[in-house]
Amino acid sequence: MTRSTRRTIQQRPPAAIVVAGCVASALFVVPLLGLLWRTPWSRLIDLYTSDIVLDAIRISVITSIASAFLCVVLGVPLAWLLSRVEFRGRDILRALVTLPMVLPPVVGGAALLFAFGRRGIVGEPLDAATGFVLPFSIWAVIVANTFVAMPFLVVTVEGALRSLDGRHEAAAATLGASQLTVFRRIALPMISPSLRAGVVLAWARSLGEFGATITFAGSLQGRTQSLPLAVFVALESDRDAAVAISLLLVVVSFVVLVAFRDRWWTRV
Numbered sequence: 001m002t003r004s005t006r007r008t009i010q011q012r013p014p015a016a017i018v019v020a021g022c023v024a025s026a027l028f029v030v031p032l033l034g035l036l037w038r039t040p041w042s043r044l045i046d047l048y049t050s051d052i053v054l055d056a057i058r059i060s061v062i063t064s065i066a067s068a069f070l071c072v073v074l075g076v077p078l079a080w081l082l083s084r085v086e087f088r089g090r091d092i093l094r095a096l097v098t099l100p101m102v103l104p105p106v107v108g109g110a111a112l113l114f115a116f117g118r119r120g121i122v123g124e125p126l127d128a129a130t131g132f133v134l135p136f137s138i139w140a141v142i143v144a145n146t147f148v149a150m151p152f153l154v155v156t157v158e159g160a161l162r163s164l165d166g167r168h169e170a171a172a173a174t175l176g177a178s179q180l181t182v183f184r185r186i187a188l189p190m191i192s193p194s195l196r197a198g199v200v201l202a203w204a205r206s207l208g209e210f211g212a213t214i215t216f217a218g219s220l221q222g223r224t225q226s227l228p229l230a231v232f233v234a235l236e237s238d239r240d241a242a243v244a245i246s247l248l249l250v251v252v253s254f255v256v257l258v259a260f261r262d263r264w265w266t267r268v
Contacts, residue, residue, distance in 0.1 A: 070146045097150075160194035201256070204256040227248070228249070
């Protein structure tokens with residue numbers, strides 16, 4: 001197809017497709033316009049400096065950064081195993097790892113509670129041995145965030161590893177480099193753009209997590225109440241605060257998507 005032909009197609013799209021595209025775009029644009037319309041611009045500074053919002057920001061920053069760190073420490077090796085090592089059940093493991101991406105977050109939170117709760121399969125012996133109770137603590141927020149965010153990093157990094165030209169790694173191996181050295185010195189530097197994108201995407205997903213967190217960690221101000229939970233609580237008591245926090249989360253998410261747009265879609 002020639003460039004002139006493509007230009008003609010772009011200039012004269014079918015009317016039905018244009019209408020459907022406009023309706024679809026409105027589905028995303030109109031709610032954001034509604035949010036901007038209801039934003040109490042004159043009160044934003046006071047709202048963002050209130051105790052509830054500051055506590056929620058502190059909890060969200062701490063837990064999202066900690067979750068992103070865990071995603072890197074645990075998710076990158078997992079992505080390497082899924083992309084480089086052949087073993088029985090790999091496809092099943094990959095499906096289980098990516099399951100939180102489509103699983104209802106509340107179900108994920110319930111699963112975490114049944115596993116790590118006071119009477120959970122891991123939580124009960126842990127409580128008996130150490131007296132440590134994970135649910136309804138800031139650690140529970142970090143675990144819930146990691147559970148829902150790590151699949152995004154694993155998928156991004158695994159895809160990058162699979163697309164690498166294996167000749168560089170093979171050459172390093174023939175020169176006597178161990179697999180760990182090849183991984184650190186060859187693979188990681190070559191996938192660094194995808195790794196950065198995966199980390200930021202996991203961090204943004206952690207920042208916006210709600211369902212698993214409220215189920216597994218609760219919503220305790222100053223302890224487990226992150227920004228999304230603060231929005232949920234504020235909707236019943238202070239609508240302006242809920243709108244202000246929502247606007248903050250929208251801006252952060254939008255900036256992340258725009259900054260890393262080239263990692264998820266390409267321009268023609």
